[in-house]
Amino acid sequence: MATGQKRGVTPEQLRDLCKELNLTVAAVADGASLSKAYISEFRQGSRNLSAQQQTQLRNYLEEQCEAAGIDFPENQDGEGAEEQRLAQGVGLIIQRINRPAIMLAEGIPKATVDQLTALMDANRAKVVELLSTDFEPGGMFGGEFSQATDDAIRQVFALLALNYLAILYLQGHARIFVKPIPEDQEPKTIGEWFSRSLGESPLAGPVPELLPAKAPAMADGEGA
Template sequence: MSASKRGVTPEQLQQAAKDLNLTVAAIAEGSGLSKAYISEFRNGKRNFKPSEQALLRSYLEAEYAEQGEDFPEEQEASDQELLNGLGGMVKRITRPAILLSEDVPAAQVEKLTDLIEANRLKVGDILNTEFAKGGFFGGEFSETTENAIREIFALLALNYVAILMLQGRNIARKLPEGAQPKTMGDWLSGYLAASPLADLLPEADPADAEAEAA
């Protein structure tokens, strides 16, 4: 694996900014990524796709090379070293990540992760909208507020299903056209058929279809 494919951690980006005296704007311009994306990644609020990681890594490597230096690889202390240094009062915590199934095609992974990120940004925008009168403990929601609440939970639910799909744990499937739901799973599948996940749902098991026909 080449160096550029190893990516960059938020900590490495912070260190590079100090070492090379780089602003967020300069990093964004040099890597071709947006300033907002760079800031969120640097603060641990965003994960970059492999293609974005490669752009950022290549840019930083080139900047270090101009200074006659190598990109500083992150060196992790062993668990025993951490325990010794902190008197045994330590518990390693890694950054949150999504475990990917090897059975999920790369193209589908790309589409699912793009969808998850787009939904996250939509939720953020909705959370910044004004809450119009009422609340859970008094009064009634305005129609705008009620619709916003519904949309938030729908987007969060879509992301949950997308994460399960990335793990190879599908809880919905494509149903035959005109099929009537017989279980809650069928209802969920029908609901998702009208969502951005529609084309990514797995095909129904032929054995199930034969059983239903019988």
């Protein structure tokens, strides 16, 4: 049996071992005390297993490897391997959102995840649409390209930036760009100005922290 710290199992390892050991999904599910649906979806890369489920699956597969006289395949260079190592190392929850996977920080509400992924999908579709528009050189002032092309290029970068910020938020890095200040206060840093600008963007819906903080109410007699 393999020694050292167990790293769980990747879908690639499961597929390889099922082929090498002639294991069916039903046999693996029964041996690991997991449902056939879980094993089938994990094998296909469409489901992630909890730490406990990973342990059950790993233990069963190691027992089968030992019985067959082979070593457990420790090479985790396939797709999803780095996610597995990071998840077990820092305790994050991995949830696949289409592809590639986004590592979600703990405590992100499902409603927020759904809103942000819907926003990213819409932004991605708009970027694809913009990238297929005609490139118009020149323009009335003889620039490198026309005003319409300039506007389209700026919009592409803005949409890509919003998607990147959405991913940062889902990964728990909101503090990088969420710097709300009272609405009656002028920004003192670029970060504060940027955060206030985002408060007027589509990102402010699912990320209410971007909205400006309300100015504290003045007590009676103050300011007189």
